[in-house]
Amino acid sequence: MKGIIFKEFYISRKRIYISIATYLFLTLLCILVKLSATFGNIRLLDKEAVDSTVTITFYFFVFGLLLSIPGMLVNNVSSDLKSHWSIYQRTLPFSEKQIVSAAYISNVVVLLVMNVFHTLMTAVMCALFNKTFQLYYIGVFLVASLLFFVFNAIIMFAFYRFRDPKKAQLFYGAVFTLVYLAFAFAFVGRIYEYDAMGRKEGARLAAQQGLPADAFPPESFQIQYIKEDIHSLAKFMQKFWWAIALLFIAIIILLFFASVKALARPADAVKPSKEKEKTKQSFFGSPRRQKAASEGDDD
Amino acid sequence: MSDYENAIEIKNLTKRYDGFTLDNISFNVPKGSIMGFIGQNGAGKSTTINTILNIIKADSGEIRVFGKDTRTADVQIKQDISAVFDELPFHEQLNAKALDRILRHIFSHWSSEAFFGYLERFQLPVKKKFGQFSKGMKMKLQIAAALSHNAKLLIMDEATTGLDPVVRNEILDIFLEFLQDEDHSILMSSHITSDLEKIADSVTFIDKGRLLLTGYKDEILESHGVIKCSKADYENIGKGDIISARISDFGVEALVSDRQSISRKYSGLVIDHTTLEEIMLFYVNREKKEWC
Numbered sequence: 001m002k003g004i005i006f007k008e009f010y011i012s013r014k015r016i017y018i019s020i021a022t023y024l025f026l027t028l029l030c031i032l033v034k035l036s037a038t039f040g041n042i043r044l045l046d047k048e049a050v051d052s053t054v055t056i057t058f059y060f061f062v063f064g065l066l067l068s069i070p071g072m073l074v075n076n077v078s079s080d081l082k083s084h085w086s087i088y089q090r091t092l093p094f095s096e097k098q099i100v101s102a103a104y105i106s107n108v109v110v111l112l113v114m115n116v117f118h119t120l121m122t123a124v125m126c127a128l129f130n131k132t133f134q135l136y137y138i139g140v141f142l143v144a145s146l147l148f149f150v151f152n153a154i155i156m157f158a159f160y161r162f163r164d165p166k167k168a169q170l171f172y173g174a175v176f177t178l179v180y181l182a183f184a185f186a187f188v189g190r191i192y193e194y195d196a197m198g199r200k201e202g203a204r205l206a207a208q209q210g211l212p213a214d215a216f217p218p219e220s221f222q223i224q225y226i227k228e229d230i231h232s233l234a235k236f237m238q239k240f241w242w243a244i245a246l247l248f249i250a251i252i253i254l255l256f257f258a259s260v261k262a263l264a265r266p267a268d269a270v271k272p273s274k275e276k277e278k279t280k281q282s283f284f285g286s287p288r289r290q291k292a293a294s295e296g297d298d299d
Numbered sequence: 300m301s302d303y304e305n306a307i308e309i310k311n312l313t314k315r316y317d318g319f320t321l322d323n324i325s326f327n328v329p330k331g332s333i334m335g336f337i338g339q340n341g342a343g344k345s346t347t348i349n350t351i352l353n354i355i356k357a358d359s360g361e362i363r364v365f366g367k368d369t370r371t372a373d374v375q376i377k378q379d380i381s382a383v384f385d386e387l388p389f390h391e392q393l394n395a396k397a398l399d400r401i402l403r404h405i406f407s408h409w410s411s412e413a414f415f416g417y418l419e420r421f422q423l424p425v426k427k428k429f430g431q432f433s434k435g436m437k438m439k440l441q442i443a444a445a446l447s448h449n450a451k452l453l454i455m456d457e458a459t460t461g462l463d464p465v466v467r468n469e470i471l472d473i474f475l476e477f478l479q480d481e482d483h484s485i486l487m488s489s490h491i492t493s494d495l496e497k498i499a500d501s502v503t504f505i506d507k508g509r510l511l512l513t514g515y516k517d518e519i520l521e522s523h524g525v526i527k528c529s530k531a532d533y534e535n536i537g538k539g540d541i542i543s544a545r546i547s548d549f550g551v552e553a554l555v556s557d558r559q560s561i562s563r564k565y566s567g568l569v570i571d572h573t574t575l576e577e578i579m580l581f582y583v584n585r586e587k588k589e590w591c
Contacts, residue, residue, distance in 0.1 A: 002404035083390045091377060266353070
C-alpha cells in the first residue's frame with residue numbers, strides 16, 4: 001500500500017507545491033499588512049480603520065487560508081483512468097479496500113499535517129496580531145478540513161462508480177449543485193424572513209413612536225439580523241463543532257465503503273460510453289492503433 | 300505454491316456480452332512453458348486474459364493460477380503475476396526512477412537492480428517522463444517492470460505489437476531467459492505468429508469466442524499441412540478432409556489437420572509443412588470452406 005500512497009503524492013505533487021506556495025504567499029501578505037499597520041503606511045490611517053484592517057487580515061489568515069487546503073488533497077482517480085493505471089492496479093496484489101484506503105490515507109495525512117501546521121501558524125499569528133488563541137479555531141479547522149474531505153470523497157466515489165470522466169463529472173456536479181441550491185434556497189428564505197421580521201419590527205416601532213407605518217423600512221433591520229445570525233452560527237460552531245465533525249466523518253466512512261464496493265465491480269460491469277463502444281467494434285481496436293495501422297505500424 | 304503442474308488452468312470458461320460470447324473455453328498453460336495465444340481481433344483473447352487477471356468476471360467456469368482458484372486467492376496470487384498490456388498503464392508524468400519507488404513498495408520481491416539493469420539493456424532513460432516515450436520504449440518499459448519482481452507468471456496481451464523486429468527479437472530473447480527458471484511460465488497473446496513460432500512451447504487458438512486448437516506447437520505444426528494442387532486435383536479431395544481452401548488463378552491451397560492420414564488417403568498430393576499464420580488464416584475461413 002505504501003507504493004500506491006507514494007504514487008498518489010507523486011502524481012499530485014505539483015498541485016500540492018502550488019497550494020503550499022499560495023498558502024505561504026498569503027501568509028507573507030498578512031504579515032506585511034500587520035507590519036504596515038505597525039510601522040508603515042496603514043499606520044497613518046485613523047485608529048478605527050487600522051484596527052479593522054488588522055482584524056480582517058487576522059481572520060482572513062485564520063479562516064480564509066483554509067481555502068488553500070483543497071488544492072493539497074489527493075485525488076488521482078481521474079488520471080488513473082486516463083493512464084490505464086486503473087486497469088493495471090487490478091493486476092497488483094491489493095484488494096479494492098486497500099486501493100481506496102491508500103487514497104483516503106493520503107488525504108488524512110495531508111489534512112493532519114495541514115491542521116497541525118495551520119494551528120501552529122495561527123498561534124504565531126495570534127502573537128503577532130496581539131489576539132488571543134481561541135480553542136474553537138482548532139474545531140473550525142477540523143470541520144473545514146473534513147468538509148473538503150467529504151467533497152473530495154464524493155468526487156473519488158463518482159470516478160470509482162462510473163469510471164468515465166464525463167459521467168463522473170455529471171454526477172458530482174449534480175451533487176454539488178444540489179448542495180449549493182439547498183444553501184441558496186435556505187439563504188433566500190432567510191432573507192424573506194428578515195423582510196417579514198423587519199416589517200413587523202418597523203410597524204411596532206412606528207406604532208410605539210406614533211410615526212407613519214412606513215417610517216422604518218424593513219431593510220434597515222437586515223444588517224442587524226444578519227449579524228445576529230452570524231453570531232448564532234459562530235456560537236453553534238463553538239459549541240457543536242464536534243457534532244458536525246462526527247457527521248462529516250460518518251459521511252466519509254459511508255463514501256469509503258461505497259467506493260470500495262464501486263471499485264470491486266469488474267471492469268465490464270460498467271457500461272462503456274457510446275464512443276468507447278464504437279472503438280471496440282472497430283477492427284484495429286483503439287483509435288491510436290487504427291492510426292498506427294494506417295501508417296503501417298501495426299501487424 | 301510449487302506443487303502445481305499448470306501455471307494456468309482454465310475449465311469451461313464462459314463470458315457473455317451483447318453480441319459476443321466466450322464459449323466454454325478450456326486450456327492449460329503448463330508450468331515452465333510459454334503458451335502463444337492466437338486469434339484475430341475480437342476473438343476473445345483479451346477477454347480470456349482479463350478474466351484470468353480478475354479484471355472482468357466470468358459468467359461460469361473455473362480459473363486456477365498456480366493451482367489456486369483466482370476467485371478466492373486473487374490478492375495472494377497476484378504477487379507472482381506480471382501483466383503486460385498493449386497500452387502503457389503508468390502515468391505520463393512519472394519517470395523510471397519514480398516508478399521504481401512505487402513498485403518497490405508494491406511487490407515484495409521487487410528488485411531495483413534488475414529493473415535498472417533492464418532499463419540499461421533496453422537503453423531507456425531513467426529520468427525522462429513516460430509521456431515522452433515512443434511506443435517501443437513504452438512497451439520495453441512495461442516488460443522491464445514486469446520482469447523485475449520475480450514473477451512466476453507473465454501474462455501479455457499484444458505486448459509485442461507495434462515493436463520493430465529488432466526490439467521484438469531482443470524481447471523474445473529475454474523471455475527465453477526468463478523461462479530458464481522452470482517455475483516461470485508465460486501466456487502471450489499476439490498477432491505476430493512468427494514470434495510465437497520462434498519461442499512458444501504450446502499454442503491456443505480461439506476464434507469468435509470458441510476454442511479451435513490447443514496443444515503443443517510442434518505437434519500442431521506437425522499434424523497440419525497445406526495441400527498445394529491444381530483445381531482439377533482439388534475436385535477429387537473430399538471436402539470433409541480439409542479445414543478450408545484458398546482458390547486462386549494459380550491453383551488451390553487447402554489446409555488439412557491430419558497430414559499423415561491425408562497423405563496416405565491421397566497419394567501423390569503435395570502436402571507442405573505449414574505455419575501458425577496459415578493455420579490461423581485457414582481456420583478463420585473454415586465456415587466459408589472455399590475462399591480467394
